[in-house]
Amino acid sequence: MALRHLYQFYRGRRGAHHRASGLLAQGTVTVTFVPDVPSKVELEADPTTQVVTSSSVLTATVRDQYGNLVGSGISVNFDADLGYTASPRDTASGIATSSINSNKAGTAHITATTTGATLGSTTVTFTPARR
Numbered sequence: 001m002a003l004r005h006l007y008q009f010y011r012g013r014r015g016a017h018h019r020a021s022g023l024l025a026q027g028t029v030t031v032t033f034v035p036d037v038p039s040k041v042e043l044e045a046d047p048t049t050q051v052v053t054s055s056s057v058l059t060a061t062v063r064d065q066y067g068n069l070v071g072s073g074i075s076v077n078f079d080a081d082l083g084y085t086a087s088p089r090d091t092a093s094g095i096a097t098s099s100i101n102s103n104k105a106g107t108a109h110i111t112a113t114t115t116g117a118t119l120g121s122t123t124v125t126f127t128p129a130r131r
Helices: 002-011 016-025
Strands: 038-046 049-051 055-064 075-080 095-101 106-113 120-127
Touching: 038 106, 055 075, 055 106, 055 120, 075 095, 095 106
Parallel strands: 038 120, 049 120
Antiparallel strands: 038 055, 055 095, 075 106, 106 120
């Protein structure tokens, strides 16, 4: 903004083009864009079908309102109605990973949440072990 105003100041003066151009070309500016606060959590499980007592990997992707990955250190809570999750976990470059396992057969409904964001959800179906 300041450079635009400076250019407008010089624009009406004789030789202004050269003076304004010289000022703009003399330096560089580093601009760092940082993500906004968390807005949305997307949750995936791999695999989505697992044998009882085995684990599935949970991956929560946390984005801001513009779709950018949030930074590191955002706490994400993983909850399930069946089995056990490792929670909470912090993001690293917008990604938090956890795991789920269960001693019982059935479908686990899993959510991942963080403050201020819509929750992500997925399911993992645990099947009985073959004998």
